[in-house]
Amino acid sequence: MNDQLIIFDTTLRDGEQSPGASMTRDEKVRIAKVLERMRVDVIEAGFPVASPGDFEAVKAVAEAVTESTVCGLARAVEKDIDRAAEAIKPAKRGRIHTFIATSPIHMQHKLRMTPEQVLERAVQMVRRARQYTDDVEFSAEDAVRSDIDFLCRVFEAAISAGARTINVPDTVGYSIPQVWGERIKTLIERVPNSDKAIWSTHCHNDLGLAVANSLAAVLNGARQVECTINGLGERAGNASLEEIVMAVRTRRDIFSCDTRLDTTQIVPASRLVSNITGFPVQPNKAIVGANAFAHESGIHQDGVIKMRETYEIMRAEDVGWAANRMVLGKHSGRNAFKTRLKELNIEFKTEQELNAAFERFKDLADKKHEIFDEDLQALVTEADLEQENEHFRLVSLKVCSQTGETPFANVTLAVSGTEKQAGAPGSGPVDAAFKAIDSVAGSQGQLLLYSVNNITSGTDSQGEVTVRLERGGRIVNGHGADTDIVIASAKAYLNALNKLIAPAERTHPQVGQPI
Numbered sequence: 001m002n003d004q005l006i007i008f009d010t011t012l013r014d015g016e017q018s019p020g021a022s023m024t025r026d027e028k029v030r031i032a033k034v035l036e037r038m039r040v041d042v043i044e045a046g047f048p049v050a051s052p053g054d055f056e057a058v059k060a061v062a063e064a065v066t067e068s069t070v071c072g073l074a075r076a077v078e079k080d081i082d083r084a085a086e087a088i089k090p091a092k093r094g095r096i097h098t099f100i101a102t103s104p105i106h107m108q109h110k111l112r113m114t115p116e117q118v119l120e121r122a123v124q125m126v127r128r129a130r131q132y133t134d135d136v137e138f139s140a141e142d143a144v145r146s147d148i149d150f151l152c153r154v155f156e157a158a159i160s161a162g163a164r165t166i167n168v169p170d171t172v173g174y175s176i177p178q179v180w181g182e183r184i185k186t187l188i189e190r191v192p193n194s195d196k197a198i199w200s201t202h203c204h205n206d207l208g209l210a211v212a213n214s215l216a217a218v219l220n221g222a223r224q225v226e227c228t229i230n231g232l233g234e235r236a237g238n239a240s241l242e243e244i245v246m247a248v249r250t251r252r253d254i255f256s257c258d259t260r261l262d263t264t265q266i267v268p269a270s271r272l273v274s275n276i277t278g279f280p281v282q283p284n285k286a287i288v289g290a291n292a293f294a295h296e297s298g299i300h301q302d303g304v305i306k307m308r309e310t311y312e313i314m315r316a317e318d319v320g321w322a323a324n325r326m327v328l329g330k331h332s333g334r335n336a337f338k339t340r341l342k343e344l345n346i347e348f349k350t351e352q353e354l355n356a357a358f359e360r361f362k363d364l365a366d367k368k369h370e371i372f373d374e375d376l377q378a379l380v381t382e383a384d385l386e387q388e389n390e391h392f393r394l395v396s397l398k399v400c401s402q403t404g405e406t407p408f409a410n411v412t413l414a415v416s417g418t419e420k421q422a423g424a425p426g427s428g429p430v431d432a433a434f435k436a437i438d439s440v441a442g443s444q445g446q447l448l449l450y451s452v453n454n455i456t457s458g459t460d461s462q463g464e465v466t467v468r469l470e471r472g473g474r475i476v477n478g479h480g481a482d483t484d485i486v487i488a489s490a491k492a493y494l495n496a497l498n499k500l501i502a503p504a505e506r507t508h509p510q511v512g513q514p515i
């Protein structure tokens with residue numbers, strides 16, 4: 001039987017370190033539930049000492065998830081370990097992940113510690129973490145630029161102190177596959193008690209090699225891979241979960257291990273992370289990009305019609321793309337709607353929520369011929385957004401835009417239930433709509449990002465808009481979808497404004513302040 005490859009997902013921690021990708025507690029719980037359904041082994045839910053908001057988020061994930069291990073990150077610092085322990089306490093299976101840098105440049109210039117001090121601190125903090133849980137992971141940050149002899153000493157000491165997982169990170173994405181594989185092999189061979197721990201790898205994508213390096217590590221004995229949905233993460237991102245999992249599964253002839261994952265959850269997870277963070281998935285992204293299983297050229301189409309395997313090494317439905325993607329329209333009934341949602345693993349808590357979603361589906365089907373899975377996902381995200389504390393709600397929007405004329409928008413908003421109206425000109429229809437909203441809401445938020453993506457192809461597609469606003473150091477993302485992109489933009493803007501005025505539960509991981 002093949003070894004198990006443990007999948008450690010860090011979308012909610014390292015993924016969140018991606019500038020602009022910070023998530024609220026509830027968003028983290030929603031993603032964690034999908035990861036759990038996917039049978040991800042370990043979910044790193046955050047960095048509890050970073051802020052009260054992140055502490056609460058890790059705790060909420062620990063309460064909500066029962067099947068996966070829930071992990072909190074901690075520096076090799078007592079208060080970090082204690083805080084992480086407190087946050088993961090409700091978890092059925094909880095892990096503390098503590099780390100300290102071992103490279104000369106990090107030890108000398110960042111930590112201002114000698115190698116002996118670093119080694120001693122690592123041991124002390126692994127021991128401290130073990131007082132709270134048997135499941136302790138230790139990482140040597142910047143292992144890629146660390147001296148191999150020193151690294152061996154630190155890892156041996158960490159295992160003796162009780163670390164069950166030893167993680168070897170390429171923190172700065174500097175390695176290349178052959179070298180990274182060799183490094184893992186050398187460490188496993190040279191660390192005397194290496195058989196007492198699971199060896200793990202954590203690769204960044206600065207040279208676009210995070211997945212290749214992770215796979216090289218697996219081929220050389222690593223049995224845990226740290227990765228994120230859509231490759232989200234610090235700078236150029238982390239190794240992408242979907243690519244690693246599908247590479248190992250598709251090339252069983254090469255890898256002597258496999259994961260426990262239900263890969264059909266991959267596409268729903270990818271869409272959810274993209275929706276929540278506002279980071280679109282590029283169409284040609286492996287596995288989860290819109291074109292990943294699309295064939296345009298005649299010779300390929302001919303081959304696929306004759307025998308799918310001529311041009312497809314994986315089945316689209318195995319990663320969560322629907323086999324038949326064009327089923328619903330305005331003549332579809334509640335049963336078909338419900339069945340398709342079930343296939344997409346979208347659940348409603350109450351019959352009332354389902355009915356509301358069905359109504360929105362019918363409204364959309366009136367505007368758009370075919371309703372694709374992506375439309376359904378957006379529809380459900382919209383419902384979630386509506387459930388969030390809505391101080392401002394869009395009642396109506398009228399925009400006049402004509403060649404040679406200045407666009408003008410009239411908006412009616414319900415502000416805590418009371419309707420208010422305003423009109424404003426703008427440089428374009430979206431600008432006019434935002435200005436009209438501003439004159440009712442008086443937002444004073446600064447627009448950091450505005451992006452529109454079509455959810456599916458065709459001019460009748462829904463536009464999905466992400467708006468990022470900043471006010472007083474607080475950054476929020478708003479989302480909206482509609483077949484009319486000006487209305488989608490207004491919805492996204494209002495969603496961001498509602499979040500700006502909500503209590504500060506969102507955290508900025510890099511400054512550790514509630515924002």
Ligand SMILES: CC(=O)SCCNC(=O)CCNC(=O)[C@H](O)C(C)(C)COP(=O)(O)OP(=O)(O)OC[C@H]1O[C@@H](n2cnc3c(N)ncnc32)[C@H](O)[C@@H]1OP(=O)(O)O
Pocket residue numbers: 014017047049050051074075076077099100101110111112141171234509510511512513
């Ligand atoms: C490679 C990675 O991804 S590491 C994780 C990166 N993620 C984050 O940093 C997000 C969360 N971070 C935060 O919220 C904050 O940085 C906090 C709460 C952890 C610390 O905040 P502050 O106390 O204000 O410290 P600040 O961020 O300015 O500097 C980091 C301090 O931690 C020290 N430090 C960094 N890593 C470690 C470590 N692994 N173990 C022990 N100390 C460490 C630094 O040397 C520095 O110490 P100094 O203040 O004595 O010089």
Ligand SMILES: CC(C)C(=O)C(=O)O
Pocket residue numbers: 014073099139140141142167169170171172202204
């Ligand atoms: C905390 C560690 C594992 C990390 O994220 C890195 O080194 O990149």
Ligand SMILES: [Mg+2]
Pocket residue numbers: 014169171202204234
């Ligand atoms: Mg990292």
